[in-house]
Amino acid sequence: MLPWFILFLLGLSKATTHTYDFNVTWVTANPDGLYERPVIGINGQWPIPIINTTVGDRVIIHLHNQLGNESTSLHFHGFFQNGTTEMDGPTGVTQCPVPPGSSITYNFTTDQPGTYWYHSHDQGQYPDGLRGPFIVQDPDSPHKGKYTGEFILSVSEWYHKQIPTLLTSFMSYTNPTGVEPEPQAALMNDGPNATFPVQPGQTYFFHIVNMGAFVGQYVWFEGHHMRVIEVDGVWTEEAEADLLYVTAAQRYGVLVTMKNDTSANFPIVSSIDEDMLDKVPPGLNPNVTGYLIYDSTQTLPQAQWLDDFNPFDDFTLVPSDGLGIFDNVDHSMTLDVVMDNLGDGQNYAFLNDTTYLPQKVPTLYTLLSAPEDLVTNTAIYGENTNSLIVEHGEVVEIILNNHDIGKHPFHLHAHNFQVVVRSDAEAGDFDPTNTTALTTAAPAPAFPAVPMRRDTIQVPPHGNVVLRFRADNPGVWLFHCHIQWHMQTGLMATIIEAPLALRAQKGSQGVQALPADHLAACQAGGTLYEGNAGGSTSDWLDLSNANYPPDPLPAGFTARGIVALVFSVVAAFLGMAAISWYGAAEFKTMKVGN
């Protein structure tokens, strides 16, 4: 396999346009060397292309769905999409699923530097292969000149079965505790033996991205230190790290300086966080090893597995731009993560007792087609979109309490949020009264003065995080756990950011202002693109046709149970009556006989 070495030309400061034709098709691949299976590729290739741009560049992707049996879409993870919310990609939110045979064009600018990735945002599809790295070069990087080369180091877990099959067994009454499917392998750069040819004494910039859909991975370089300089597209001050924990969808940019000695090659290890697996399947190798190749004639040493993991704490990172804490919170909302069963016996995920369900009309299309006076009424988007409206320009705070025993990597579309609090595991809910100055001008010492900003944050089991961001990006943005299994069972909310500004931005034509191919995809797939969540354009507050989840489980006896219990009790009493009658015949015998 060719090393994924990327050498970037410097000095390209003029914004350019990168145009791609992506034919999305099924191809066959065997990335873990264990099992050959159909995967979703682009232009007959898998792994799919790496997209490289420079800050300010425009990207135009003509996506042609040639899968034949599945719809698709593309989301560009971490990009703000300011002014282009319709290019964000999640189906049912900012666009319709692109049905087989249809095409759609994504057109947006990459105004942020750093490490990103792109993936399908439709039906939990991307673990079947439709995900790839997306790097944006920054000519004005604060770390410019510290390195002589760059590498992409992607990790992910890998399944042998395809997602629709896995989803069928995952979302079933026979999986009442919602046990996530166990992966069969860990991949590094989509293979088992990634190699990184290096020169002694040089420093390299590794773009580490977890393109997985479920487990976090521990990443370390044997015999080398990492210096973190970027987190989710935000430049940070250098911070030394030996072991990183990268959740699904998180990215880190790290500098690694090579030894001045070519006598040995060194393993790079990525190890699945087995705590996230309900049970570790026998035969699963949680580790995948790549190599720093100092000398290709030398052997590849066996990596040393770790038993104890003590990863770098990303909460301590400081953004290079020095952006201080948003200390005037205008709008605070609390979301509680709960997993529970509904009346159909399946396990669902809930934010504040509401499980997310896609509606008949994508939320953005509802917003653009509704009467102006109703767009701030969350009812029209459907109760189960978990819609939260925030006003233009306000500082929004999300208090996320995890009532579940699992780790949940939450991702907010189109924003980097400040992580102002992250509790330990088992710390319980965030208690605002216990922390001073939440809404006062002076931030309490407990809060970092310059908080780490990123777009995906691990919420500890039975713990909490507090996130803040400025609502400066009108659009319809998902806030969700990036574990695909949990997304499918509803661990999502919709942030409707500055709805009036968004309508003003798109003009008086409303939904018709969107690209014609986006609407054509809706028509081709039979998806409504006007109306409220239930598709009603006459009575906007009539949500009777909206999508709703099954009823909750009954708490106690239902009519059926009462009838059954009464029958059983009556049967028992009749039975005892029969016994007594038979036994009473003995009295007669006594008089005659004894």
Place this chain on the structure above:
Amino acid sequence: MYVFSVPIFFIVFRETLETGIIVAILLSFLKQNIGGPDRDPVIYRKLRNQVWVGTGSSLLLCTIAGCGLIGAFYSLNINGWGIADQIWEGVFSLLASLIISIMGIALLRVSKLQEKWRIKLALALATHSRTSTDTATTRFKRFCEKYAMFILPFVTVLREGLEAVVFIGGVSLGLPASAIPLPAITGLLAGCLLSYLIYKGGNMAPIQVFLIISTCVLYLVGAGLFTRCVVYFEGYKWNHMTGGDSSESGTGPGSYNIHTSVWHVNCCGISINTGGGGWAIFNAILGWSNSASYGSVISYNMYWIAVIVGFLSLLYREQRGHWPLMKKSAAVNQDSDIDTPKDPGEPEEPIQLPTLEETDDKSATTKAVAA
């Protein structure tokens, strides 16, 4: 800890009662025939002692056999069998339910038990009398004659006792060993007490009321065991469907198959860990479950329907002489264990029966034994 198994109590109680009746019949017989003031007190004491020694040694043997057998069962370490546990538990529950259901009938018919043993013992004695008149007398036969009052209770009690051991083994398979001693001892005491009361004669009516109530409880337990058998089998299937995952769910959502659920209440679970100690007793005696399925509810009701049909049929047969829906002639087959009396019109067996009431009938049969 589970320390009192109701089925074991009843099994021991019933078998003790039966043994007691045998002993009582033999003692009455001796008393009536050779225990009078004008008879030989030495022979009487000797024979009476034979009865006691025969009974006692037999009981001792059964106890040893029982302990050995049950010890062997537990040494198999049934709990170590993993998920197949539920299959075993289900089979054991079914076995226990069937055993106590069949045994329960006899409990209501003390007079028939007595009748049965009178006939059996009389037959046994008649055999001895016949052998004694044979010309070919071997030493063995003479030995048998001489110790008939030892051998008769010894063999009979041994048979009944081993039966009890097997039954106790059967119902205790799904139970911890700690659940056996207490009901076994109390059952033994209750059986002895009742046997004594029966032997003393007196008023049988309160005894019969007690037996009716006991039998009702016994069948409640039987119904509970029957439905638990279905619950175990369903639990096995459900665990299979969920990959053994439902055991994590305790008694909450996910611990049961929603598609076969009739009721599920998030309280009153039977696990002692979740504070369900009281409900566990409720479960043991009545088969209560906080999660009922179609299978468990239907099996519970079917059990009672079978019990109702069974007892009404028995009653019908006793009163009319044949089973319901059958011709009269076809019904006169002798069921040996659940002894129903013969048709009223049928002549009694030619052999004279020793009864508790008989005072002065000294037939050839009884003389032969006494000599």
